[in-house]
Amino acid sequence: MKKNQKQLAVSKTEAEATNMVIESTGNELIIAPDEMGNHPNFIESNTSAITLEELTNKNIIPTFCDNTLTISHQNFIGAVSKVAEQIFGELTPVECRVSHPIIGRVPSAQNKKASELREDEKTVFYQRLAWVAHARNLTNTINGQTVNLCIGGVRAYNEDKLYRPQTPMKFKIFVGWKVRVCSNLCLTCDGFSGTIECMTEADIMQKALELFSGFNPRKEETLGLLENLQSTEISEELFCKIIGRLRLYQFLPVNEQKALPSLNIGDQAVNTMVKGYVSNPNFGKKEGEIITCWNLLQLANEAVKSSYIDTWLDRNRNCTDFALGIQQAIEGNDTEGYSWFLN
Incomplete structure (x- = not known):
């Protein structure tokens, strides 16, 4: 099968078995290639893919x-996914990326x-996990690009005090x-929980419910905010100034x-942004x-995908803040100091 093929046709039985149905045409189901795992990773760095079954x-x-x-990790994913399905409907299979494996062996070996x-x-x-589901x-479509509503989470055991009795x-x-x-x-501010502290899965579900319920009424507004970024042009000279200031x-x-x-x-x-400007x-x-x-x-988002799992979300949200701030500065509506990056 060619890698550049845009869609894959599979039998109905195969598609149902893998839980990846998008639309049907007669006896065949058309599956978007990203649901088949044939798409760029949502985070790179030193991570590797793992299935939910392997994780469990x-x-x-x-x-x-x-x-x-x-x-x-799997109970964290399950708790958030359960709430997300109540708010946003059916989810695609979870994609997991992990890093910092702690490897051992049983005493008998x-x-x-x-x-x-x-x-x-x-x-x-x-030690560290990042996961997403759509x-x-x-x-929807933003500036000619298909976008999916995505939910997910990050967990890093190195942030938990395992050397003590149970703590949040x-x-x-x-x-x-x-x-x-x-x-x-x-990622925007209203779609990111920041670091939350929980003792139980019920605590996680409550925090997820608060976040998703708050974001759901504003999801179209957020989409429009991102789409409007296309209306503000950046010349090559201005791009070079921004890079220099960064x-x-x-x-x-x-x-x-x-x-x-x-700025994170x-x-x-x-450097990756500059490379992307030339070759992306x-x-x-x-x-x-x-x-x-x-x-x-997008150049900034692509660049921070090389971050460690525990810093990726904060940097991703910071990229959105930066792009929106630069837009306001270019249009003469800057109130937060982003004009400094243009001068």
Whole structure:
């Protein structure tokens, strides 16, 4: 099957078995390639893909020092997904990315060579997890690009104090629009929980309900806000000024940085933005065309996909704030100091 094929036709039985139905035509179902896993990852960095089944069956669950069980990755996903389905309807299968594996072995295999270990003698848990799922019936178009409403979360065990008796555990939950062609998430403040502390799955569900219920009435407004970014052009000269200021920002004294909008886009991400401006086929410069604030947002989002899992969401939301702020500055409506990046 060709990689550049836009749609895959599969039998009805096969599609139902994999739970990936989008639309039917006669005896065949047409499946969007991103639901078949044939699309860019929503985060890169040092992460690897893992199925929910593997996470459930092979990932051991850490405990606190008093042997109190932590909330497992899969239970975190299940709690948020249950609430999301109540608010947004049916979800697509969950995509999971994990990093920082803690690998071990059972005591009976302590004297074996690594090459001699059987699968049932190996243990692993993944310290960090990011996951996403799409609302099947909430798809739209922004500036010619298909976007899906996306929900998900992040969990990093390194933020939990496992060396103590049970304490609240930290999670992050989000909902926002994700661009299908590049899997870039466009996260806004009203779709991001920040760090939440929970003791039980019921706590997670309550926090998710508050976030999703607040975002749901404004999802079309958020879509319009993102779509409007296309109306503000950025010349190559202006883009170079913005990049220069982004580099300068990293080295400003702390007191000067505090007087400017908060920025989490590091120097490596700025380099990636420049590379994307030249070579990104979807959002980079094209002959005879000028990029817009929408392109700027996607170049920044693409760049921060190389962040570690525990910093990715904060940086992604910061990219949206930055693009919206630059738009306001270009249009002469700046009230937060983004004009500094244009001068």
